[in-house]
Amino acid sequence: MQFFETFKNELINTAIVLVVxxxxxxxxxxxxxxxxxxxxxxxxxxxxxxxxxTVTLFLIAILIESFIFGAQVHDLAVVFSSVFAVIGIALFAIWSILSNITSGIIMFFNFPYKVGDKIEIHDKDFPIKAIIEDIRAFQIHLRLDNGNLVTYPNNLMLQKAVTLIQKDAIDETVDDGVDAI
Incomplete structure (x- = not known):
């Protein structure tokens, strides 16, 4: 009971923040x-x-909660600068993963091609004509005409010129199958 009486205002503020x-x-x-x-x-x-x-909002909630329970800005600055220094060094070593995740987010909101589309990627070293089989967080799965599966990084997909060859009938058959059920 002592805990609830001591931190009554903080707990009310926490509830409000969580609801919002x-x-x-x-x-x-x-x-x-x-x-x-x-x-x-x-x-x-x-x-x-x-x-x-959800993860971003969770991190924001932790930051707000730390202020509610009395953390000072200079204390948080020391913690965050240390954490970001370690994360920055680690992420610099794996920058391509971040690039692919960022590209995946960009492709979610602004990408003219969908699963089932047949595309051509204009790459002088490795030109590809394939059907988009899946779009994931780090890469796109492309099915070549010979049946081979190619995983193509999201960041390269945004850097290369891509041509839509034809719309595949996969979307139409999926829609027809859903109506039949």
């Missing part, structure tokens, strides 16, 4: 789902972007 962040999360998830469905993006990519938003 949950409402914001729900609104953003609704908007992302709506954008994804109107753009014809598959559910796996929609869930991935929603997960990124």
């Amino acid at each position: 962040l949950l409402i914001i999360r729900s609104l953003i998830h609704f908007a992302i789902t709506k954008i994804g469905h109107t753009s014809g993006i598959n559910d796996a990519r929609i869930r991935l972007i929603r997960r990124y938003i």
Whole structure:
């Protein structure tokens, strides 16, 4: 009981922050789902972007909670600068992963090609004509005409010229199958 009496204001503020962040999360998830469905993006990519938003809001909640419970700005500055220094060094070593994740987020909101489209990637070293089989967080799965599966990094997909050869009938058969059920 002593705990609740001592931290009564902080606990009330925490409840308010959590409710507000949950409402914001729900609104953003609704908007992302709506954008994804109107753009014809598959559910796996929609869930991935929603997960990124949830993690970001969780980190924001931790930051706000630290202020509510009395952390000072200079204390948090020391902690965050140390954490970001370590993360920065680690991420510099794996910058391509960050680049691919960022490209995956960009491709979610602004990518003219969908699963099932046949595309041609104009790369002088390794030109590719394939059907997009899946779009993931780090790479795109492309199925070549000979049946081989190629994983192509998201960041290269945004850097290379890509031509839409034809729309594949996969989307139409999936829609017809759903109506039949």
